[in-house]
Amino acid sequence: MGHNAGLQGRLSADLLAFVQKGISISVASRDRRLVPSVSRALACVASEDGRQLRLLVVRSQAVELVRDLECCGAIAVGFTEPSTHRTLQIKGGDAALVPITPRDQEALARSEVAFGGQIEPLGFDQAYTRRLFSAGPDDLVVIAFTPDKVYQQTPGPAAGALWEPGS
Amino acid sequence: MTPSLSAIRPCLEGAIPGIVATCDLQGTPNVSYVSQVHYVDADQVALSFQFFNKTRHNMLQNPQMTAYVMDPVTTARYRLALLYLRTETEGPLFQAMKAKLAGIASHTGMTDVFELKGADVCRVLQVEPVPGEVAAAPTLAHSGRNWLSVLRALSESIARQSDLAALFDETLSALAQAAGVTHSMLLMADAHRQTLYTVATRGYADSGVGSEIPLGAGVIGVAAQYRVPIRITHYAAEYGYGQALRAACASDAQLETAIPFPGLPQPHSQLALPVLQGGDLLAVLYVESEQAAGFSYDDEDALMLLARLLADAITRLQWQQESAEKESPPFTPLHPLQGQPVVVRYYASNHSIFLDEDYLIKGVAGAILWRLLTIYHAEQRLEFSNRELRLDAQLRLPEVDDNLEARLILLRRRLAEKTGALALVRTGRGRFRLQLNRPLQLEGLP
Numbered sequence: 001m002g003h004n005a006g007l008q009g010r011l012s013a014d015l016l017a018f019v020q021k022g023i024s025i026s027v028a029s030r031d032r033r034l035v036p037s038v039s040r041a042l043a044c045v046a047s048e049d050g051r052q053l054r055l056l057v058v059r060s061q062a063v064e065l066v067r068d069l070e071c072c073g074a075i076a077v078g079f080t081e082p083s084t085h086r087t088l089q090i091k092g093g094d095a096a097l098v099p100i101t102p103r104d105q106e107a108l109a110r111s112e113v114a115f116g117g118q119i120e121p122l123g124f125d126q127a128y129t130r131r132l133f134s135a136g137p138d139d140l141v142v143i144a145f146t147p148d149k150v151y152q153q154t155p156g157p158a159a160g161a162l163w164e165p166g167s
Numbered sequence: 168m169t170p171s172l173s174a175i176r177p178c179l180e181g182a183i184p185g186i187v188a189t190c191d192l193q194g195t196p197n198v199s200y201v202s203q204v205h206y207v208d209a210d211q212v213a214l215s216f217q218f219f220n221k222t223r224h225n226m227l228q229n230p231q232m233t234a235y236v237m238d239p240v241t242t243a244r245y246r247l248a249l250l251y252l253r254t255e256t257e258g259p260l261f262q263a264m265k266a267k268l269a270g271i272a273s274h275t276g277m278t279d280v281f282e283l284k285g286a287d288v289c290r291v292l293q294v295e296p297v298p299g300e301v302a303a304a305p306t307l308a309h310s311g312r313n314w315l316s317v318l319r320a321l322s323e324s325i326a327r328q329s330d331l332a333a334l335f336d337e338t339l340s341a342l343a344q345a346a347g348v349t350h351s352m353l354l355m356a357d358a359h360r361q362t363l364y365t366v367a368t369r370g371y372a373d374s375g376v377g378s379e380i381p382l383g384a385g386v387i388g389v390a391a392q393y394r395v396p397i398r399i400t401h402y403a404a405e406y407g408y409g410q411a412l413r414a415a416c417a418s419d420a421q422l423e424t425a426i427p428f429p430g431l432p433q434p435h436s437q438l439a440l441p442v443l444q445g446g447d448l449l450a451v452l453y454v455e456s457e458q459a460a461g462f463s464y465d466d467e468d469a470l471m472l473l474a475r476l477l478a479d480a481i482t483r484l485q486w487q488q489e490s491a492e493k494e495s496p497p498f499t500p501l502h503p504l505q506g507q508p509v510v511v512r513y514y515a516s517n518h519s520i521f522l523d524e525d526y527l528i529k530g531v532a533g534a535i536l537w538r539l540l541t542i543y544h545a546e547q548r549l550e551f552s553n554r555e556l557r558l559d560a561q562l563r564l565p566e567v568d569d570n571l572e573a574r575l576i577l578l579r580r581r582l583a584e585k586t587g588a589l590a591l592v593r594t595g596r597g598r599f600r601l602q603l604n605r606p607l608q609l610e611g612l613p
Contacts, residue, residue, distance in 0.1 A: 030188075033231075034194060034229055036189055036190045038186055039246075039297075058299070061298055072194065074195060074196055075196065076196040080200060123239075132242055151221075153220075155200075155218065156218075
């Protein structure tokens with residue numbers, strides 16, 4: 001199955017809201033020898049047409065990931081809401097670096113506030129979040145990709161199942 | 168400089184789930200969370216295998232994995248290049264991770280969801296620090312425990328002790344004063360009955376000396392059964408003693424249940440350490456705290472070293488006691504006893520002893536006391552040696568149990584807690600006296 005028919009080329013409104021709300025984002029790729037690389041993304045924003053997701057990553061913290069994405073384009077992105085454990089994984093095959101825009105910068109600022117609000121009740125103070133989001137302005141890169149498949153990954157028996165709209 | 172795996176252990180406590188990336192043979196990467204990236208040794212970690220998922224599918228095809236872990240205090244981040252080696256579904260590592268996962272699950276509200284299926288052991292090929300802003304690490308003053316200094320003092324104190332009772336008390340006392348470990352206990356192993364009996368405690372309203380824990384029950388029983396330190400960083404009901412003992416009582420009628428286990432009702436941190444000599448379990452050292460995350464990997468290391476010192480000291484003191492016991496015990500003349508007689512009732516079926524109507528003890532310690540009292544009754548003798556008890560044909564002490572001195576400590580302490588009518592007084596290595604303050608009336612029952 002090359003794509004999830006439920007996506008119909010677009011991500012549902014619920015799913016789009018979830019991935020952009022300022023939660024924990026992890027990104028993986030792999031090199032030619034299939035050695036995986038991984039890093040965290042600070043924010044996610046949908047492209048204006050809703051067909052692509054754009055991830056903000058600190059380049060100096062993700063040297064191998066960026067190299068692998070430029071080489072192979074295969075990407076897996078995990079989204080987890082710390083307060084509920086709700087988790088989705090979205091995969092794609094066309095990841096590429098694109099120029100950063102003011103919309104991306106705005107999403108980053110929103111994400112920091114929202115993510116800080118998520119983890120503060122878990123015992124992580126604002127200074128913790130600040131350190132997590134600190135990055136030089138020239139050190140940010142944007143990775144854009146077209147989602148092919150979405151997997152439900154919330155811990156439990158249904159983890160790993162393809163995501164169905166409305167489920 | 169590349170940090171060592173042991174230097175990043177605060178990232179491996181499970182406070183923040185690890186991220187694990189894998190890749191299948193078609194080249195599709197996968198990323199998922201793992202509740203535990205558990206420190207195994209300087210070169211290996213074990214990932215908690217909780218669900219049959221894509222990560223598992225991939226690692227069995229392609230053992231190359233990359234993990235990402237974070238320090239919950241400093242925000243330091245590290246990438247670990249991993250090579251999957253094997254999965255363990257039973258044994259010490261599995262049990263240690265299972266217990267720790269129960270604490271993590273409880274803390275995150277996932278008690279019914281998180282269940283350990285296996286420990287996926289991986290070789291750590293590289294520890295790569297991720298650049299980024301990092302806060303200063305907590306100092307010694309913050310953690311409050313300078314273990315090297317504490318262990319030096321403890322080792323000197325342990326070397327000075329000349330009897331087991333003092334060894335137990337001095338050690339728990341030093342742990343409280345020098346390391347701030349306020350709730351602690353020492354339980355000796357009864358290999359014959361597959362139980363542990365409490366001989367010394369510190370920090371509880373009731374000492375609980377004489378209470379028993381069966382092998383496999385709670386963190387103490389699991390540490391004993393698998394001879395591995397068991398550490399839980401958050402309260403987990405299934406490892407609490409209320410639940411573990413209720414289950415155990417149902418299956419072992421001989422278990423000591425009349426003396427309540429003294430532990431905290433809801434410990435938020437628990438650490439049980441096996442005291443081993445060769446492969447044999449001598450005892451379990453147990454510490455607990457009302458604070459979550461009260462004991463770290465470093466605390467576990469330090470207390471395992473203390474358990475090692477205790478094992479050597481227990482063995483040395485038992486050997487000294489054996490070599491000093493040779494001379495025959497003197498006889499003590501009796502003086503007439505005053506007051507109302509205490510009725511000592513003995514039930515042979517479980518060796519339980521009641522003083523008037525109050526329960527005192529049962530099992531091996533109960534049998535020993537009854538034997539001492541019947542010898543006194545027949546011979547008017549009050550002086551005894553460990554050696555004669557060990558060889559006593561009527562007592563038939565379990566051959567595998569060489570902790571007679573520990574039994575006597577337990578008996579001595581129970582008597583001191585429960586009655587003023589009689590006491591056991593140590594008179595030298597391997598020798599003791601029955602001290603009677605009131606007349607006794609003995610009643611042996613089947």
